[in-house]
Amino acid sequence: xxxLVSALADIVGAANVATGDxxxxxLTHDEALTxxxxxxxxxxxxxxxxxxxxxxxxxxAQGVPVTARGSGTGLxxxxxxxxxxLLISFDRMAExxxxxxxxxxxxxxxGVTLAQLDEATAAHGLIYPVQPGENSxxxxxxxxxxxxxxxxxxxxxxxxxxxGLTAVLGTGEVIRTGGKxxxxxSGYDLTQLIIGSEGTLAVATEAILRLHPRLAHGATVLxxxxxxxxxxxxxxxxxxxGVNPTILEYIDFLTMGAITASAGLDLxxxxxxxxxxxxxxxxxxxxxxxxxxxxxxxxxxxxxTELGALDVYVLPPGAGASLIDAREKAFWxxxxxxxxxxxxxxxxxxxxxxxxxxxxxxxxxxxxxVVGCGHAGDGNVHLSVFQxxxxxxxxxxxxxxxxxxxxxxxxxGEHGIGTEKKAYLAAIEDxxxxxxxxxxxxxxxxxxxxxxxxxxx
Amino acid sequence: xxxLVSALADIVGAANVATGDxxxxxLTHDEALTxxxxxxxxxxxxxxxxxxxxxxxxxxAQGVPVTARGSGTGLxxxxxxxxxxLLISFDRMAExxxxxxxxxxxxxxxGVTLAQLDEATAAHGLIYPVQPGENSxxxxxxxxxxxxxxxxxxxxxxxxxxxGLTAVLGTGEVIRTGGKxxxxxSGYDLTQLIIGSEGTLAVATEAILRLHPRLAHGATVLxxxxxxxxxxxxxxxxxxxGVNPTILEYIDFLTMGAITASAGLDLxxxxxxxxxxxxxxxxxxxxxxxxxxxxxxxxxxxxxTELGALDVYVLPPGAGASLIDAREKAFWxxxxxxxxxxxxxxxxxxxxxxxxxxxxxxxxxxxxxVVGCGHAGDGNVHLSVFQxxxxxxxxxxxxxxxxxxxxxxxxxGEHGIGTEKKAYLAAIEDxxxxxxxxxxxxxxxxxxxxxxxxxxx
Numbered sequence: 012x013x014x015l016v017s018a019l020a021d022i023v024g025a026a027n028v029a030t031g032d033x034x035x036x037x038l039t040h041d042e043a044l045t046x047x048x049x050x051x052x053x054x055x056x057x058x059x060x061x062x063x064x065x066x067x068x069x070x071x072a073q074g075v076p077v078t079a080r081g082s083g084t085g086l087x088x089x090x091x092x093x094x095x096x097l098l099i100s101f102d103r104m105a106e107x108x109x110x111x112x113x114x115x116x117x118x119x120x121x122g123v124t125l126a127q128l129d130e131a132t133a134a135h136g137l138i139y140p141v142q143p144g145e146n147s148x149x150x151x152x153x154x155x156x157x158x159x160x161x162x163x164x165x166x167x168x169x170x171x172x173x174x175g176l177t178a179v180l181g182t183g184e185v186i187r188t189g190g191k192x193x194x195x196x197s198g199y200d201l202t203q204l205i206i207g208s209e210g211t212l213a214v215a216t217e218a219i220l221r222l223h224p225r226l227a228h229g230a231t232v233l234x235x236x237x238x239x240x241x242x243x244x245x246x247x248x249x250x251x252x253g254v255n256p257t258i259l260e261y262i263d264f265l266t267m268g269a270i271t272a273s274a275g276l277d278l279x280x281x282x283x284x285x286x287x288x289x290x291x292x293x294x295x296x297x298x299x300x301x302x303x304x305x306x307x308x309x310x311x312x313x314x315x316t317e318l319g320a321l322d323v324y325v326l327p328p329g330a331g332a333s334l335i336d337a338r339e340k341a342f343w344x345x346x347x348x349x350x351x352x353x354x355x356x357x358x359x360x361x362x363x364x365x366x367x368x369x370x371x372x373x374x375x376x377x378x379x380x381v382v383g384c385g386h387a388g389d390g391n392v393h394l395s396v397f398q399x400x401x402x403x404x405x406x407x408x409x410x411x412x413x414x415x416x417x418x419x420x421x422x423x424g425e426h427g428i429g430t431e432k433k434a435y436l437a438a439i440e441d442x443x444x445x446x447x448x449x450x451x452x453x454x455x456x457x458x459x460x461x462x463x464x465x466x467x468x
Numbered sequence: 469x470x471x472l473v474s475a476l477a478d479i480v481g482a483a484n485v486a487t488g489d490x491x492x493x494x495l496t497h498d499e500a501l502t503x504x505x506x507x508x509x510x511x512x513x514x515x516x517x518x519x520x521x522x523x524x525x526x527x528x529a530q531g532v533p534v535t536a537r538g539s540g541t542g543l544x545x546x547x548x549x550x551x552x553x554l555l556i557s558f559d560r561m562a563e564x565x566x567x568x569x570x571x572x573x574x575x576x577x578x579g580v581t582l583a584q585l586d587e588a589t590a591a592h593g594l595i596y597p598v599q600p601g602e603n604s605x606x607x608x609x610x611x612x613x614x615x616x617x618x619x620x621x622x623x624x625x626x627x628x629x630x631x632g633l634t635a636v637l638g639t640g641e642v643i644r645t646g647g648k649x650x651x652x653x654s655g656y657d658l659t660q661l662i663i664g665s666e667g668t669l670a671v672a673t674e675a676i677l678r679l680h681p682r683l684a685h686g687a688t689v690l691x692x693x694x695x696x697x698x699x700x701x702x703x704x705x706x707x708x709x710g711v712n713p714t715i716l717e718y719i720d721f722l723t724m725g726a727i728t729a730s731a732g733l734d735l736x737x738x739x740x741x742x743x744x745x746x747x748x749x750x751x752x753x754x755x756x757x758x759x760x761x762x763x764x765x766x767x768x769x770x771x772x773t774e775l776g777a778l779d780v781y782v783l784p785p786g787a788g789a790s791l792i793d794a795r796e797k798a799f800w801x802x803x804x805x806x807x808x809x810x811x812x813x814x815x816x817x818x819x820x821x822x823x824x825x826x827x828x829x830x831x832x833x834x835x836x837x838v839v840g841c842g843h844a845g846d847g848n849v850h851l852s853v854f855q856x857x858x859x860x861x862x863x864x865x866x867x868x869x870x871x872x873x874x875x876x877x878x879x880x881g882e883h884g885i886g887t888e889k890k891a892y893l894a895a896i897e898d899x900x901x902x903x904x905x906x907x908x909x910x911x912x913x914x915x916x917x918x919x920x921x922x923x924x925x
Contacts, residue, residue, distance in 0.1 A: 113704045113818030114847075136708070157653040168651045170660070171628065184900045191816035192847045194625045195878040196614045196664045197885055197893060198923055199905050203627070203660035207653045224710040247570045251593070253681040253756045299710040303760070359648035361570030390571075390649045421652040428654055436654060443641045447911060448656050454907035466655055 012052065015073060019055050019097070022065045027056040027103065038098055041085040042342075043431050045352055051078070051092035058103045060177055060185055060216040067214060068183030070097055071458050078462050079214045081121055081149025085156060086342070086353065087429025089209040089465050096460075099214065101151055107131050108217065114191045116174060117220045121151025128220075138225040140166035143425065144339035154215050157207030159425030161258045161295075161335070164250075164388030168425065170206045172221045178205055178213035181456025191219055204451070209427050210462040212455040228304045229257065229297040231331025232311060233278060235288030235321040239263075242290045243364045245318045246387050249294065252314060254307045258295035259388035260338060261363070266384045266395075267291050273344045274337040278330055284321050292320075292387065293334060341384055345395035351404055352396040356415040357424030360390035369414030370394060377407040391424035412439055428466045437467060469509065472530060476512050476554075479522045484513040484560065495555055498542040499799075500888050502809055508535070508549035515560045517634055517642055517673040524671060525640025527554055528915045535919050536671045538578055538606025542613060543799070543810060544886025546666040546922050553917075556671065558608055564588050565674065571648045572679045573631060578608025578672055585677075595682040597623035600882065601796035611672050614664030616882035618715045618752075618792070621707075621845030623680065625882065627663045634674035635662055638913025648676055661908070666884050667919040669912040685761045686714065686754040688788025689768060690735060692745035692778040696720075699747045700821045702775045703844050706751065709771060711764045715752035716845035717795060718820070723841045723852075724748050730801045731794040735787055741778050749777075749844065750791060798841055802852035808861055809853040813872040814881030817847035826871030827851060834864040848881035869896055885923045894924060 019028045029035075030053045040048040052075070057063045070077045076096030083090055092098040105122030110131055117128060117139060126146035128139050141153060143160035152158070154176070159168040166172070175189025178201075188201040205213050236242045242261050249256060262270070264285075271278065280288075292315075296307045312323040326334060337344075342353065358366045363385070370392075374381040379398035385391055394411065398404040412422055416439045422428060428436050437445065445467050452459070476485045486492075487510045497505035509532070514520045527534045533553030540547055549555040562579030567588055574585060574596060583603035585596050598610060600617035609615070611633070616625040623629070632646025635658075645658040662670050693699045699718050706713060719727070721742075728735065737745075751768060755761045769780040783791060794801075799810065815823045820842070827849075831838040836855035842848055851868065855861040869879055873896045879885060885893050894902065902924050912918070 111816075111818070112708075114816045115704060115707060157651070157657075159651050159653075163651055167628070170657065171624070180900075180904070186898060186901050186904065188901070190814075190876045190878060191818075192814045192878070192881070194614070194616050194620055194846055194848060194881050195814050196616075196666075196880050196882055197878040198897065198901070199665055199669070199908055200614075200627065200660055200663070201901065201904065203657055204908075206657070208656055209653075212656070224708050226710065247572060250572060251569075251681055253683065357647075357649045357652050359568075359571045361568075361648075389651055391651060419647045421647060421649070421654040423654050424649070424651050425653055440655065441643060443637075444643050444645070444655070444658065447637070447643065447658065450911035451656055451661075451908060454904060454911055 015075065016053055018069055019053060019066065023055055023057050023062050029054040037083065038080065038100060041083045041088060041090050043086050043088045043429065044346065044350060045431050046088035046091055049091050049094050051094065051096050051098040054098045054100055056100050056103045063099065063214055063216050064179045064183050064185050066097065066099060067179050067181065070460050071181060071183055074458060075460060076463050077460050079151065079210045081152035082124060082147050084145045084148045085152060085429065086426040088431045089155065089427055089429035089462065101149065104216065110135060111191065115222045116191050117222055119150050119218055119220060121149060121215055123150045124148065132222055133225060136225050137222040139172065139220055140223055141169050141172055150218055151215055154206055154218055155210050156427040157425065159391065161260060161386060163386060164259045165255060165257045166223065170203055173202060173206055173218055174221055175219035176202050176205055176215050177217035178215045180213050181458060181461045189219060193221065209429060209465050211452055211465050212461065226297040226299060228301045229295055230304050230308050231326045231334060232294045232308060233324040233326055234292040234315050235280065235284055236290050236319065237287050237321060239290045239367060240364050241319045242292055243361065245292060245315060246360055248314060248318060250388060252310065254296055254311055256294050256388065257297045258293065258335065260293040260384060261387040262291045262293060262338065262384040263382055264289050265382040266341060269348065270337040270341050270344050274333060276333050276337055278324065278326060278334060280324065288321055293338065338384065341393065349397065350395035351398050352408055354394040354396065354408060354411055355391060355424050355426045356412060356420050356422060357389065357391045358415045358418050358420035360387060362418040363387065363390060363392060366392060366415050366418055370411050373407050373410035373414060377403050379407045389424065409435060430465055433467055472532065473510055475526055476510060476523065480512055480514050480519050486511040494540065495537065495557060498540045498545060498547050500543050500545045500886065501803065501807060502888050503545035503548055506548050506551050508551065508553050508555040511555045511557055513557050513560045520556065520671055520673050521636045521640050521642050523554065523556060524636050524638065527917050528638060528640055531915060532917060533920050534917050536608065536667045538609035539581060539604050541602045541605045542609060542886065543883040545888045546612065546884055546886035546919065558606065561673065567592060568648065573648050574677045574679055576607050576675055576677060578606060580607045581605065589679055590682060593682050594679040596629065596677055597680055598626050598629055607675055608672055611663055611675055612667050613884040614882065616848065618717060618843060620843060621716045622712060622714045627660055629678045630659060630663055630675055631678055632676035633659050633662055633672050635670035635672045637670050638915060638918045646676060650678065666886060666922050668909055668922050669918065683754040683756060685758045686752055687761050687765050688783045688791060689751045689765060690781040690783055691749040691772050692737065692741055693747050693776065694744050694778060696747045696824060697821045698776045699749055700818065702749060702772060703817055705771060705775060707845060709767065711753055711768055713751050713845065714754045715750065717750040717841060718844040719748045719750060719795065719841040720839060721746050722839040723798060726805065727794040727798050727801050731790060733790050733794055735781065735783060735791060737781065744778055750795065795841065798850065806854065807852035808855050809865055811851040811853065811865060811868055812848060812881050812883045813869060813877050813879060814846065814848045815872045815875050815877035817844060819875040820844065820847060820849060823849060823872050823875055827868050830864050830867035830871060834860050836864045846881065866892060887922055890924055
């Protein structure tokens with residue numbers, strides 16, 4: 012141990028290695044509701060790719076586990092270190108290396124936060140469009156989990172924005188994948204493979220990100236419906252209409268009540284409409300000109316009225332932003348009122364009503380409360396599970412995940428598997444695929460030191 | 469051999485196995501200019517995923533190479549079989565399994581052609597937007613090469629459209645990846661890894677494809693410039709303006725002359741402008757309404773005039789379509805006039821002028837003629853190389869690829885590496901990455917039977 016710490020200090024300087032009581036509690040957990048905090052053997056704070064490579068080489072030689080951590084805002088336990096392992100913290104690698112206006116890309120270190128990048132891109136009329144709802148999240152973590160968020164219906168998720176990576180393999184070797192271009196067919200796409208691998212294949216130390224023009228005009232539209240089937244039926248019609256929504260969310264009436272109450276938000280919906288509304292759609296339309304936004308709002312309103320909406324509310328700009336903000340904070344609202352677990356399954360979007368029926372059946376069968384909202388355009392349903400008994404909670408979560416899998420869904424749309432959903436993945440997923448993933452991990456990380464126990468055992 | 473053929477006949481029926489003279493010459497080559505045709509030991513025509521799995525299992529047990537083939541329109545030799553191997557031909561697996569209007573996806577077998585899918589989606593006001601310029605190409609081949617084409621600047625390439633795959637590993641095991649949803653973080657993205665792997669990791673037997681609303685209105689705009697630097701400078705401005713072009717191509721004056729002459733096309737550009745124009749931009753704008761297209765054309769014309777365009781021509785619909793068609797046939801024009809090789813390198817789009825300067829330097833140093841056009845918005849430059857001496861041709865192609873690699877580019881943007889560019893890839897690419905790719909291949913295909921010798925040796 013002393014030898015290891017001394018070797019780490021040789022790499023990053025003694026001031027950038029912490030052990031024992033010097034390790035901040037903040038570094039021992041993420042935001043998963045079910046995960047236990049764990050302190051690592053040592054926290055290491057590298058300042059360069061070369062230093063990361065040296066740390067990983069050292070760890071590989073000694074068989075010491077390595078977990079990488081950005082802001083620690085994950086929801087699946089994937090950045091909680093091993094007690095006998097190292098935690099690489101990226102707070103010293105948090106620079107925007109470049110905003111390239113000709114190629115419309117940003118080059119960032121893993122510790123850069125979404126807030127930091129948003130400010131830098133806004134100055135040039137550009138946007139990095141992945142907004143998973145937590146602006147303090149780091150880009151390194153976003154890459155590791157393939158972060159999504161509300162704007163995915165228009166812009167896609169992290170994997171659609173990352174054009175290239177610098178990454179350290181489990182051998183300590185450094186590779187550079189992709190580049191400042193949006194396409195290539197020159198061997199296997201290692202960039203895509205590393206994205207979403209939750210730190211188990213490689214440690215990303217730099218990313219090339221695609222930027223988009225920032226749209227200057229927008230409107231937030233709130234649409235109550237009496238049934239979820241109507242909401243589900245409206246979604247393909249909205250997407251098919253070509254208005255190309257930036258955000259297309261559904262919120263059930265319980266969640267809507269909770270997030271608006273928590274934010275002290277009055278959206279101007281009359282009580283009789285509130286009483287009749289079982290589910291809401293929230294649609295954000297954006298465009299280059301105010302005229303086009305206005306035209307699109309009119310078209311959307313006509314379409315939704317025809318599809319049975321109780322009413323269509325174009326929210327004043329302040330209220331619109333507050334509602335989106337409150338929706339982004341839905342997780343915190345759920346946590347504050349005592350949710351015991353969260354699920355972010357993805358199903359074919361047309362199967363949302365059937366999936367939610369299965370969810371309610373599972374909730375009733377186990378005496379649990381399950382409420383939710385979701386990225387309706389993507390079929391990514393976020394559920395808060397209230398069930399304090401751990402065994403029953405495992406049962407209800409299993410039932411919910413099996414219900415979605417039967418509809419062709421996947422365990423997680425954007426939170427990842429981490430440690431907290433891996434037992435469910437193992438139970439649901441085809442063992443042939445899990446075995447294949449294990450062999451792929453061995454190709455990147457022959458000694459198995461990178462985030463062991465995450466995604467699969 | 470007789471045993472193998474008999475075992476294959478047991479799987480697919482004797483009528484669907486061909487050997488010797490019964491093998492059509494068509495199945496021995498693709499469209500690569502430099503590749504030699506090769507007939508396989510046997511051609512097998514399966515009708516289902518199970519039959520493909522049985523064929524691959526048999527081949528794995530006997531160590532017999534397997535190459536899959538769609539329409540054979542590839543440009544890198546990747547579907548040319550081994551003389552001691554099997555060729556799986558997908559002409560009996562050419563069905564559109566489903567057009568799902570609620571989830572906006574198509575489910576297709578690998579032999580389905582782009583033309584077939586385009587007709588089926590058009591009937592519903594939808595589009596599969598990848599149009600690599602050859603409508604007889606098959607979706608299986610598109611997945612294998614991560615096909616791109618002119619519309620990639622707006623819609624991305626094949627990997628941005630494929631949501632899931634059914635695929636047979638080199639072990640004969642069948643996996644199903646992804647689903648009818650646009651995002652997931654539930655283990656490694658096997659879909660993305662298989663796309664672009666040119667048949668070396670798995671044989672795809674079904675694909676779930678994302679569909680988009682088909683835009684009803686469009687305009688084709690032709691813009692001559694006196695220098696390529698001006699063209700390059702205009703590209704980020706066009707993309708940044710938000711007009712969101714569907715197509716953004718540059719065509720050099722030699723290629724423009726050749727493709728318009730070959731198509732007998734008069735675009736109405738006066739002779740003095742033609743004489744002054746060294747490069748052209750072709751921009752296609754599409755939108756839901758004719759008004760918006762018109763507004764965008766005006767905005768584009770103002771922007772380009774300000775950026776030094778010689779003039780801006782909004783082509784009559786017929787001429788616009790003919791120009792795009794002629795551009796799509798640029799490869800055939802080059803082939804007809806005797807091109808000896810083609811290159812489709814991708815570089816950061818802002819580096820196109822510098823890259824093309826390096827290209828012309830290489831051409832002059834070796835006494836070769838190199839002309840081109842390209843997907844300017846993507847940095848994907850298509851070059852025709854005229855040099856009949858094989859050794860000098862290897863030299864000029866090497867110089868051109870090294871020139872692009874020095875600018876951060878990749879060997880191929882969309883054609884793939886196949887057999888014809890693998891020596892160049894081996895010379896240019898980081899050996900650490902090639903070794904990693906070899907280990908990944910072993911994870912999918914432990915006996916090394918899937919398209920051996922493609923991408924790397």
